[in-house]
Amino acid sequence: MVEGGNLACAPAAHLALARRGITVLPDFVVNVGGAAVTGMLLTGQAPVNTDADRLVDWLYAEVGARVRRNVVAVLDRCGDGMTPAQAAAELVPVAIG
Numbered sequence: 001m002v003e004g005g006n007l008a009c010a011p012a013a014h015l016a017l018a019r020r021g022i023t024v025l026p027d028f029v030v031n032v033g034g035a036a037v038t039g040m041l042l043t044g045q046a047p048v049n050t051d052a053d054r055l056v057d058w059l060y061a062e063v064g065a066r067v068r069r070n071v072v073a074v075l076d077r078c079g080d081g082m083t084p085a086q087a088a089a090e091l092v093p094v095a096i097g
Contacts, residue, residue: 003027014083026085028092029070036063 001017001024003009009017009024017024037059040046047058070091077087 001025002030004031006031009085011085014085018081018083023075023084025071025074026088029074029084029088030067032067033063036066 001022003024003026006027008027014024014026037046040059040062041048046062047055050058070088073091074084074088077091078084079087
């Protein structure tokens, strides 16, 4: 399952779903498109000296690649009884540190 809203599931809900074998990918890993695009544009990471169609294609591909990479990192980090939300929270300092 993928959280589509900000903090859509409480930590207790993540644990309850995990006990039932349901993987919930947290919003701050998979629902970052708008924030990622804004960040890339504001920090000059996006190729702004191109036409709009190419810029949109680049942004779509770049955000998609980052989300996929982050999902793999989260799922790889999940261990005994650790939910994806817990794994993702542990990765945040690594990603921004």
